[in-house]
Amino acid sequence: MKISHKLILAFSVLIVILTAEIILNQVITNRATKTYETLQSEINPTLSVLKHYESINKEFTLLLNNRVNGDDRISSINRIRGIIDVELAYLEAELKSIKESIPIENPDKLLIEELIKDTEKLISISEKLKLLFKNSKNQQDLLNTAKGIYQSDILVLHASIDKNINQLNVNYKREFEAYNNELAKNLKNVSNIILLTGTFGIILALIITFQITYSISDPIFKLKKAALKMSKGNLDERVQITGDNELAELGKHFNHMANALKKSFNEQENQIEEIKSVNKELEQFVYVASHDLQEPLRTMSSYVGLIRELYIDKLDDNASKYMSHVEDASLRMKTLIKDLLDYSKIGKEKTVTTVDLNQIVKDILTDHELIIKDSNATVDYDVLPTVNGLEVELKQLFQNLINNGLKFRKEGTDPHVQIQVEDQGEYWQFSVKDNGIGMDKKFHERVFIIFQRLHNRNDYQGTGIGLSICKKIVDMHKGEIWIESEVNQGSTFYFTIFKDLNEI
Structure with missing residues (x-):
């Protein structure tokens, strides 16, 4: 399965789990909300009414008992009137409202109906007592009659009302506890669902994450390991990634790339070997040709010298001039052949x-020393390191660069050469700086090509092979050489030498 499909499947499963959790939570939350609303809209108000009625019933009974026994305080009389006119009427209306909200099959409905009837009787008897207290002229007769009504009717109604209120309190408190327990149960169920679905979701997410991570990280690790081995030269390394996903395809492309790279590398190695072979043959040819040319050149120079010595008096001015040209050409040829021999000998001793x-x-x-003294030159150098390399070639490298600084000097300026070194980690970087004539930027690459001269031979001697020898020596030491220079601003030659050089 492709990684993208795995991710889609994983997110789909998580979405299903979250949707199920939301639905279950909503259902249970609705039930809990309904229970809570029942508690708030029905049971709690009913309990409040019953509690208030219970308090009024006790207070009213006590006030009537005091009144029939001679308590004629205005405050007590007013309170009795307030209970009869306001409180009992209010409680009757509330009880009727509660009755309407109770289902027919609920046994509490009968108790409420009895309580309403008792309330109506109590109101009716209380009205009689109120009229009695108001119309009677004989105070003692009033008290006797009121006491009789109180003892025969009021106390009976008080007992009946108190009994019904207590029973309703017990029933409604039991319902309150049941609803409260149901609410707590629903809330607990919500918590359990959240906990279970959350735990399951986390476990599933961990499993999916681990599986997807492994399916990604393991192939990536294999690719990294193979790439690292290939970077170290092991071009036979391949990766084995099973499956039908993007990383498996990447592994196949990686192996194709490795095969192409190995093929290209093998072809390059063959070409390098061929080039090395050709270079070796060319170097051998140059060496042999230069060596073999010296003998006829010496012979020709000897005969030219002998002719000048024996027949100088017999030669006219033109002949003498031609002989001088031949001698100069022979000398330049000798110098050129010597430089070619030096160039071909570089690296012969590779220890x-x-x-x-x-x-x-x-x-x-x-x-x-004499050249430096005659030209009034100065050469400064840092404390230089000890390196691994070819001693003869390194001496020739520094010698050629110092010679350049002394030779290509500006007129009227004493030559100054400065040698510095910097540690560049795996390499030593050297610089040889002079205050000479410098050169244009367009010649910075050309000067390292063999036999390339930038100046007239009459102005500055040389064959144009010195810097090409420097480049060859630096290449043998696995480094690079370059120049920074401007006309009349001097030149700075930079080159690097590999520190851990073991063989050429």
Whole structure:
């Protein structure tokens, strides 16, 4: 299954779980809300009315008892009138309202009806007592009659009302507890559903996450491991990713790339071997040709010198001039052949040794002491490191760059050469800076090509092979060489040498 399909499936399952949780929570929450509304709209108001009625019933009975026994305080009389005219009427109306809300099959309906009848009787008898208290002229007769009504009717109604109220309180409190327990149960169910679905969702999410993560991370780890091995030169490394997803396709493309890379690398190796073979043959040819050319060149130079020595008096001015041209050409040819031999000999001895560059520079300055003194030049250098390399070639590298600084000097300016070094991690970076004539930027690459000259031979001697020798030596030490220069602003040659060089 493709990773995108797995993700869609995982999110679909989680959405289903969340939807089910929302629906169940809504159903149970609706039930809890209905229970709570029943408590608030029916049971609690009824209990409140019953509690109020219970209090009024006791107070009214006590006030009547005091009144029939001679209590004629205005406050007591007014309170009795207030209970008869207001409180009992209000309680009767509330009881009738409660009765209407109670289903017919509910046994509490009968108790409410009895309580309403008793209330109506109590109101009626109370009205009689009120008229009696108002119309009677004989106070003692009033009290006797009222006491008789109180003892025969009021106390009976008081007992009946109190009994019914107590029974209704018991019933409604039982209903209150039942509804309260149902509400608590519903709320607990909501909590349980949230807990269970949440736990299940988390576990499922962890399983899905682990499965998807593993299906992604394991192939990526294999690809990373294979890429790392290939970066270290193991082009035979391949990845095995099973399945029918994007990463499996990536693994196949990776293997195709590795095969193409190995094929290309093998072809390059073959081409490199061919180039090495051709270069070796060319170097051998140059070496042999240069070596073999020296003998006829020496012979020709000897005969030219002999002719000049024996027949100088017999030669006219033109012949003498031509002989001088031949001698100059022979000398340049000799220098050129020597430089070719030097170039072809570079790297013949490929034994890497420990080379103290401080000693190398000291030896070069000793060899060039007269030139430095005659030109009033100065050469400064940092404390240089000891490196692994070819001693003869490294000496030639520094010698050629120092020679350039001394040779290509500006007129009227004393030459100054400065050698510096920086640690660049895996490489040492050197710079040889001079204050000479410099060069245009367009020649920065050209100067490292063999036999490339930027100046007239009469102005500056040389064959144009020195910097190409420097480049070849730096390449052998796995480094790079470049130049920064402007006309009349001097030149700075930079080159690097690999620190951990073990073989060429």
